[in-house]
Amino acid sequence: MTDLPATDLPAWASPGASAFDTKLGLELIELSAARVTGRAPVEGNTQPFGLWHGGASATLAETLASLGATMHAQPDRRAVGTELSISHIRSASTGWVHGCATAIHFGRGSAVYTVTLTDDDDRLLASARVTCRILG
Structure with a gap:
């Protein structure tokens, strides 16, 4: 496993690497x-x-988990989300939504x-569980 500060992101995780993440405004x-x-x-x-x-x-939860799983899979493999279960607890109408993905396996x-x-x-706005498959 490789740990990197977000200030030293690999190209596949850097801002603008994914059009969908850019649309979401992910930081x-x-x-x-x-x-x-x-x-x-x-x-x-x-x-x-x-x-x-x-x-x-759902997008934010799966993205954060998939990025972590890809860090686990490095350097020769990559990860994709294969299962997502999410419970929506409350809503937000302003500000930011903060996500934290923690590995359990x-x-x-x-x-x-x-x-x-x-x-x-x-x-708490939502709680999710994400399973990622390691490919390659």
Whole structure:
């Protein structure tokens, strides 16, 4: 496993590497196989009623876990999300959504993460579990 500060990101995880992550406004804060943290703005990621979109929660959770699993798979392999279960607890209408993906299993062919999403006041917005398959 390789741990890197988010200030020294590999090309595949750097800002702008993914059009979808760019659209989400994802900012990575910490990147390692064991733990990945990041955030995305509520603005631009809302449903028609002005609330943070549940799909944005799912995207943020799977992205953070997949990045951690890819760090685990380095240098010759990569990871993709294969299963996502998410519970939406509360909504947000302003500020940022902060995510923390924590590894709970590392295997040769898979990695599993729990992901918590919180608002700027550290209130729980969503809780997820993500399984990633290690490829290559």
